[in-house]
Amino acid sequence: MRSPKDFFAPLAVGAPEPLRQIPVPPSRMIHFFDPSNEKMAAKVPDIAKKVDVLLGNLEDAVRADRKEAARNGLVAIAKSTDFGKTQLWTRVNSLDSPWVLDDLITLVTEIGDKLDVIMVPKVEGAQDIHYVDRLLAQLEARAGLTKPLLVHAILETASGVANVEEIAGASPRMQGISLGPADLAASRRMKTTRVGGGHPGYLVRTDPTGEDLNEGRTTYQQDLWHYTVARMVDACAANGILPYYGPFGDIRDVVACEDQFRNAFLLGCVGAWSLHPVQIDIAKKVFSPSPEDVAWARRVIAEMGDGTGAVMIDGKMQDDASVKQCRVVAELADALAADDPELAAAYDAATKEAS
Ligand SMILES: CC(C)(COP(=O)(O)OP(=O)(O)OC[C@H]1O[C@@H](n2cnc3c(N)ncnc32)[C@H](O)[C@@H]1OP(=O)(O)O)[C@@H](O)C(=O)NCCC(=O)NCCSC(=O)C[C@H](O)C(=O)O
Ligand SMILES: [Mg+2]
Secondary structure (H helix, E strand, C coil), X not given: CCCHHHCCCCCCCCCCCCCCCCCCCCCCEEEEECCCCHHHHHHHHHXXXXXXXXXXXXCXXXXXXXXXXXXXXXXXXXXXXXXXXXXXXXXXXXXXXXXXXXXXXXXXXXXXXXXXXXXXXXXXXXHHHHXXXXXXXXXXXXXXXXXXXEEEEEECCHHHHHCHHHHHCCCCCEEEEEECHHHHHHHXXXXXXXXXXXXXXXXXXXXXXXXXXXXXXXXXXXXXXXXXXXXXXXXXXXXXXXEXXXXXXXXXXXXXXXXXXXXXXXXXXXXXXXXXXXXXXXXXXXXXXXXXXXXXXXXXXXXXXXXXXXXXXXXXXXCHHHHHHHHHHHHHHHHHHCCCHHHHHHHHHHHHHHC
16 A cells, blocks of 8 residues: 555656546546447547547457457557547456556557546456556656546456455546446356346345235335445545446347436446447436436525525425535536536526526
């Protein structure tokens, strides 16, 4: 562990100063694409205009014999594309793989000035972040970068979950954490075979009403990911970094995808991964507060004045704690509306109607 005094010192001579606060531009959807897939890569300039984060994926879902093509493809795309305000992230291969060292060396050297965040899969503990932290500092110094690269960990091993608090606080580079439900399920030896989402067998059942144990008993499907998402949200919030739900693999089931994303949004996540173009708008809708919620939040803030005391609004008690929740919603809405005139107009119209 570094001493608190050294926490913000660069880890290599000539590396940029670590940030004291992570930037929080919108990141409602982290859109994955395979840079070695020519059809997907051709769509990048258009998709970049629609998403908050574009992520060139080098890890799972890229065939072993396409790893180099994916790495080189990402370099070429980053050099030739104007991403505007859209952030460019990458997911490198796992730290135990034969590819990760070349991923990091090539990407930081060639396009370190274009990349915002490096997603590191299968993080097990703070030691993995420390390794990446020092290596990035060395590479940044050598490449003459002036802005530190940020690191995002995927929570997808049982050890990672057990150590999530230390991972979240392991480095000033830590930008956020995503849930990786597919690898996590395998690591935990869960008996599921899906990429995120629920399972009909994970349920609770009401008590029997009579002798017949099958008669009149309602079942309710439960959320397999509630515990992990909640724990991840707490670890992130406690360390000033951002939590994300990860992938929803049933691309056709846009309804359950929206439900899964909304559960994460309500629990505190700021975004989710989009694996297919159809999931981009779902994430945008879910991770932008609704105009009705924004109108209500603005009304509570206005009526609460200096934010202390208690008032009744439409029969509901509001006080210092509820106004803080309303500020979270209103501040997120303002930040998103600043770059989105359509959203700004929807929020203002709802606010006007509610007042
Ligand atoms: C899931 C896919 C394999 C589906 O691809 P495809 O069968 O080609 O779908 P469509 O025919 O519906 O595609 C229509 C067109 O859209 C293009 N497309 C598809 N996906 C993308 C994309 N992500 N970005 C850009 N463009 C995309 C297709 O090329 C079609 O183009 P055209 O023919 O010209 O009309 C595919 O969507 C895909 O591979 N997605 C990404 C998958 C991925 O990244 N997986 C890894 C993340 S999840 C994970 O790793 C698990 C996690 O770590 C954990 O442990 O939980
Ligand atoms: Mg994974």
